[in-house]
Amino acid sequence: MPCCLGIHLSLEGTLSSTFAAQIQHVKRDMPASVKIRKGLDVRLKGAVQGAPHTLPAADRFSIHPTDFHGLVPRMAVKAGAEVKAGEVLFTDKKNPDIKFVSGIAGTVQEPVRGEKRRILRVDVMGKGTESVTRDALNPASADGTAVRSAMLEGGFWPMLRQRPFDVMPAADSTPRDIFVSGFDSTPLAPTASMVLEGRMEAFRAGLTFLNSLLADGRKVQLGVQQGDNTFSGVTEADLTAFSGPHPAGNVGVQIHEVRPINKGEVVWTMGMQDVANIGEGLTSGAYVGQRRVALTGARSQPALLQTSIGTTMANIIQDRVLLEGTRVISGNVLTGTTRGEDGALGYHDQQVTCIPEGDEPQFFITKGWLGPGFDKFSASRAFPTWLMPKGKEYDLNTNNNGEERAFVVSGQYDAVFPFDIYPVQLLKSILVGDIDRMEKLGIYEVAPEDFALCEYVCTSKMAVQDMVRKGLDQMIEEFA
């Protein structure tokens, strides 16, 4: 990830948002800039380059309801029914107005179920092109009510995510702000220009639609990468430029820097490709679920693929991945989910990462804890990683590199966690289930993904993201 340290405004660090807004007013083309100092870029082999390659239309469309935390789906169609593209497959049991639609025309299959008949995957098989067409909206004149109902009816709502709690927002929820991160800083992620190339008009229309959902004439907050010109000329959003290592591109970090979430406030977030999908979809009245996906990792032939939400992993993998002893991850290595060939691309994911499994024991003086470790990547200087050239890329595998232990080392999480929050203290309040303390320590601002680097660097090999998720679930229960 190139970071452009050279062209900084002098307004780094903590900038009050009003001041930032004034500066933007004066210098319209120069967004306020924030430098993230804490973090880490995990440098992996197998980055994607070049132009997108269009995949053939898949003959299966699949949604994993598990991609939406806490979602209990209620099927709207029976197995065997014929649906058109854009037609409802299931709704959210708690929020019946939120609809999940099919991306293709075809036959609904019997859902794949897990324990207690929980629905794990809903499939539609077919190759038809018939689609449902709804009222087209004009970005220039559409009002908030119309946009909201078009998003709910048209199957665009699931593209939204909400903080606090990192869940899908309720159908009647009103956001204080909508944040979109204009770059992905996770390992091997595709750049904004790769995924939005040729879709800027749709993206800007999407921003306009989203703006109509905000009160007081507020605009979407767009975090862009310092020095990236993909969004130059975008006036539909308030831009803030970020530089520094991952997690600079995490929307949670950007919210924290621009306008942090307080108790009682709700902020929505959306992926940049989905903003373009909404722009294109609401303007045309049809369902649009395009996805440009980067196939990455040392075990793949990296490629940028033009496909759509709901496509199968098999469709992405084709013959580009060496499957033997490989973990195929939908998403990046920090937050992604392991999906077999049979599964579908994660709903919000724009990347597939293929890395070797590390299930071989490591002898202590050759490969293990006492080994020289030239192939190990570490945030500490306990391995000669720091001797290597800055640009060296690593072929990391999935080995845990040690056993789980109690918290011993301190200050490790703080070094990669750019929030004004004490991560270990927050985790400990979660472990003891102290709701009041979690609230005081800032749990409303965070999502599990913000803790992914803490988990990566952890000497004690704690399951940090899982802990955060459990804490958020306790909060949800408390407010239910």
Add this chain to the structure above:
Amino acid sequence: MKALHKLIEERVKPNFTGDGKLKRFWVVFDALETFLFTPGHTTSKGVHVRDGIDLKRTMFLVIVAMVPALLFGTWNIGHQYYLSLGDVTTADPWSMMFLDKVIVGAIKVVPLIVVSYATGLGIEFIIAGMNGHAINEGFLVSGMLIPLIMPVDVPLWMVAAATAFAVLIAKEVFGGTGMNILNVALTARAFLFFAYPKQMSGEIWIHDVMASKAGGVLADGYTGATALGHLANTVGQPVSGEVSTGVMSMFGEGGMFSLMNCFIGSIPGSVAETSALAALIGAAILIWTGIGSWRIISSFIVGGLVMGVIFNALALNAYMTIGPVHQIVMGGFMFGAVFMATDPVSAAQTNTGKWVYGFLGGLFSIMIRVFNPAYPEGVMMAILFMNVMAPTIDHYVVEANIRRREKRLTAAVA
């Protein structure tokens, strides 16, 4: 190495699992197997790749950082021994009888290390076996620190008793590695200090000095006391009195405890505490690898210097007139700053807290040693005290963070 792993898995492991004859010793087997082979466990939820570092490597690097102090200490034991006999002089410490010195040192140090590890690991293995826990790596460091801070002529059974006390009372009752409130090694030292005060304050800083005295072979004027022991005698004496000037002459240029000698460490003291230089090399290793907290080490040193400057300004007795730099290179100050105060479990956890913790630790170290001559080494007491205070320091740091968040909320509502 695959063959070795296969052998262990197929021939050795079955004895320790299921109905195997040695199933009660599963923990021991598990500890040794994971020592030899980092398990092929893969990430299952959350992140898919993990940093290369683990607790074993962390602890190993701390031990590496202690090696300069250990080696210097080993040499110095022999050096002090031959000095006490008058076989060598302070004028040329390095060229004469180097090997003899190291051999004498090794004869003293190796049994200390063996006793410390055997006692501590034995207890850890038993407790882990009882609780069905995996054995943690924490004692690898504590077990090396304990012998390094022992007086040279301490009886081995006392080391065993102190180690057992420290492991059980300071660590295991709290839940093992990562849960302790006090630094384990310092607890062992404090145990000896309070349980055997007579034995801990006699002629124990130089190998065999008691016997040499009795046999009349001690070099002229040799007392065998440490720098701090000498200085303690000046407390309550007039600055320019006879006692004070006599003691202070040893701390001047060319004296036994000159600034340079104290910095290099060729003076009597605990096994490996005497050399500020060796401790600083250790500090460089710890800070460079990112394992030791540079915040704690540097603020600890600054705290000691500040107290030294304050004492210089007061100058109520001869002890207070010692220069601040001279103060911090004497006794166990540097060793404590680098290896004891930085123990991440018992130190403050927040970055701001670490500054406060280190600074006060250094300040109190010098304050205690000068104000209370009954505690010739204030570092131990100061760090143990700050261990107890660390959670309180962190509490206020975290409270400040909470208040910032509340203030932001009030501003947003208004």
